[in-house]
Every structure is written in C-alpha cells, then in structure tokens.
Amino acid sequence: xxxxxxxxxxxxxxxxxxxxxxxxxxxxxxxxxxxxxxxxxxxxxxxxxxxxxxxxxxxxxxxxxxxxxxxxxxxxxxxxxxxxxxxxxxxxxxxxxxxxxxxxxxxxxxxxx
Amino acid sequence: xxxxxxxxxxxxxxxxxxxxxxxxxxxxxxxxxxxxxxxxxxxxxxxxxxxxxxxxxxxxxxxxxxxxxxxxxxxxxxxxxxxxxxxxxxxxxxxxxxxxxxxxxxxxxxxxxxxx
Numbered sequence: 620x621x622x623x624x625x626x627x628x629x630x631x632x633x634x635x636x637x638x639x640x641x642x643x644x645x646x647x648x649x650x651x652x653x654x655x656x657x658x659x660x661x662x663x664x665x666x667x668x669x670x671x672x673x674x675x676x677x678x679x680x681x682x683x684x685x686x687x688x689x690x691x692x693x694x695x696x697x698x699x700x701x702x703x704x705x706x707x708x709x710x711x712x713x714x715x716x717x718x719x720x721x722x723x724x725x726x727x728x729x730x731x732x
Numbered sequence: 733x734x735x736x737x738x739x740x741x742x743x744x745x746x747x748x749x750x751x752x753x754x755x756x757x758x759x760x761x762x763x764x765x766x767x768x769x770x771x772x773x774x775x776x777x778x779x780x781x782x783x784x785x786x787x788x789x790x791x792x793x794x795x796x797x798x799x800x801x802x803x804x805x806x807x808x809x810x811x812x813x814x815x816x817x818x819x820x821x822x823x824x825x826x827x828x829x830x831x832x833x834x835x836x837x838x839x840x841x842x843x844x845x846x847x848x
Binding site: 651653662663722725 | 736738766774775776778781823825827834835836837838839840841842844
C-alpha cells in the first residue's frame with residue numbers, strides 16, 4: 620500500500636506560469652514533509668520542507684502548502700522556468716528518530732519556453 | 733546544504749563479480765545513512781538503513797547477503813553488491829541526515845551500475 624501518492628506522473632506548464640504539484644498521504648503519523656527535485660542520473664536535491672505544525676512554507680519561488688485534514692500537500696513554483704524541468708518527489712517522515720523517508724513516485728514537470 | 737558524495741559515479745562489471753559503492757558525508761558526521769535504489773521511471777526504493785557501529789536494517793525483500801552494508805565510520809558507509817547479476821543493474825543512491833537539519837536527508841549523486 621502506497622503511503623505517499625503523487626497521482627500525476629507528468630505536468631506541462633508554460634514558462635512564467637505557476638506549476639502546482641500535488642501529493643497525498645495516508646499515514647496520519649507523518650509529521651514532516653519534503654519536496655525533492657531530481658534530474659536524470661543524479662541524486663535528488665532537497666527543495667523545501669514543512670512540518671505538520673505549519674500549513675505553509677515559502678522559499679523564493681517555491682511554496683509548499685499542507686492540508687492536514689485532507690492529508691494533502693502541494694508544491695507551487697511561480698514563476699516557472701525552463702530550468703525547473705525535472706522530476707519532483709514528495710517525501711514524508713515522522714520525528715520518531717532516524718526513520719527513513721517515504722517517497723511518492725514522482726511527477727515529471729516540463730516547463731515549456 | 734550538507735554534502736554527500738558517492739564513488740564511483742558509474743560502474744560496468746561482469747556478471748558474478750562484486751561491486752563496492754562508497755557513500756561519504758563530506759562536511760558532517762552521520763550516524764545513520766540510507767541506501768536507495770531507483771529503476772528507470774520509478775520512485776526511489778529504500779533498501780536499507782545503515783547504522784554506524786551496528787548492523788544495517790534491511791527492508792523487506794532486500795537480501796542482506798546480496799547487498800552488504802558496512803558503516804565503518806561516522807562519515808562513510810559502503811554498499812557491496814555481491815555476485816552481481818544483470819538484474820542488479822540500477823541506480824543506487826545514498827542519503828544522510830546532517831545534524832540540526834531535522835528530518836531533511838541529503839542525497840549523494842548516485843551510482844549507476846550496469847552488470848553485463
């Protein structure tokens with residue numbers, strides 16, 4: 620059973636517009652959520668995170684929103700740039716010690732110039 | 733952010749040989765590192781949790797005798813793929829948590845293994 624789900628395998632957005640990537644989770648014990656960006660043949664790069672005590676965290680062009688009641692989070696990128704084209708992974712964890720992250724399957728974002 | 737390196741970045745080997753992949757935290761100490769595997773167009777799959785000074789914890793379905801993990805120091809974990817077969821060909825990635833970074837994991841650049 621997948622605990623972290625990214626239901627859109629791909630997304631295309633025009634340059635300058637907003638990209639919205641969605642993620643749902645099922646485990647109510649998760650209390651920390653992260654977004655990673657990954658290029659082919661490279662390791663994931665940490666983008667932004669949010670803990671369950673917040674509903675929004677912003678860092679430059681990237682904003683993550685968390686809706687705990689819906690067990691849903693989203694990553695907004697605005698304005699989108701061609702260099703943002705990559706696979707984005709949503710990940711979740713809990714503060715119960717050195718626990719591994721649980722990843723979604725990823726969403727491939729293509730930003731079209 | 734914290735820096736994690738992996739070596740080698742890619743390796744091609746013959747079936748039946750063993751391959752060692754190193755994961756190093758360059759500017760911090762990591763008591764725990766994680767090893768992931770990624771198949772083409774799929775998500776990262778956790779293989780095992782590497783604990784400094786103790787045995788690794790393997791995920792269900794991952795053969796511990798096949799994938800040997802040694803966390804010899806606070807900055808180095810190694811994954812050895814023993815008697816590699818073509819089905820072991822994959823992209824292997826390690827990660828570590830840096831002190832004071834909460835739950836954020838920093839990933840190495842990955843190692844692409846091709847077994848002929």
